[in-house]
Amino acid sequence: MDKKIVQPISRPVQGACGVTGTWRSQRPILDTSLCNGCLICWLYCPEAAISREDRDIDFTYCKGCGICAVECGKKAIRMVKEEIK
């Protein structure tokens, strides 16, 4: 057992598949005045990119799928076209 066996072990990191925010063609915009904090957007984000505390969206990784905008019962999230300034 003294020989070291090299094993293909991976460790969890953010962005394991890159900066996935660059995939986005639409950007979710949250209107905090409409948000009632129900957390449905947090629960349904496939990227875990929405903060549970303040629903802040992590645009480094958000792919812009738009599930949050469709599922928000208060219509507090709308999707806008992603544009390069």
Place this chain on the structure above:
Amino acid sequence: MKIKDLSTLEYITPGTGACAGCPSTIGLRIIGKALGENAIGFLTPSCAVASMGLTPQTCYTFPALNICFASAGASAGGAAMALDALYRKGKLQGEKPVVFNWVGDGGTYDIGFQGLSGSAERNDDYIHFCYNNEAYSNTGNQRSGATPQFALTTTSPTGKEIGQKNMPLLMLEHRPPYVATASLAYPMDLYRKVEKAKNITGFRYIEIHMPCCTSWRFPAADTIKMSKLAVRTGAWLLWEGEYGKLTLNGVTASLAEGRRKPAPLENYLKPQGRFSTMFKSPDKDKHLAFIEYNIHRELEFMAGRAKLLK
């Protein structure tokens, strides 16, 4: 239990390789909150593996082992037995980790079926999750035993000839301690079922319906909307069972008892590009009526099955 009470534990980190709107990562997040930190996962080749990242990086925070396609039953069963042996010999202390599989419909309905059946019969101690996106999505959408009739895939280019098999019922008929179906549209029902399964010893099977925007060809934003429509039309049934006893849950129970009318089927099928050929066909109405008939038949069949054993 409310969404606000769910654990902050995440089974994924942002920056996964999954498509925008992927239901599998949503599912993993929800089950993770129920299973907790003390769990070991096994994954067969699937989107869930392809999207985890390249060695030495992964987007999964739970201990995950990638295994070969047919071996979900043997691998998880073997791991659970190995853990038992280590506890018996005193080499491990504390609470035994929950062993679970996260396997697609291809790895469950087709390629992994015999291994899973044997494992259920042995009553191996783990939870098998089938995340059912009704196709071999990772390899570009080939038909599986879970693909519905008339759906287009690359291996059913004119629409699939036959409907899906009732895999969860087949598992229930092995009479293991727990079998359940769930939907992302009813996350707290899913959470409850996972938590319940977690506290049972022996073979447990939970199948989660996973509308896949890429294979089914609908807008990514509508993943949960499609999940909900599947349940409300009766195309996907919610139930759970212990040792062969079966109970219909939630919307499915209301549909079976006639307390609720099924949602119009076209609302569910029309937005899915995989049914485009069927909707353009001169036999469209005949086909739709046939799907409706089969949905009704399945609901009646499962309601009847629920009444058989009390």
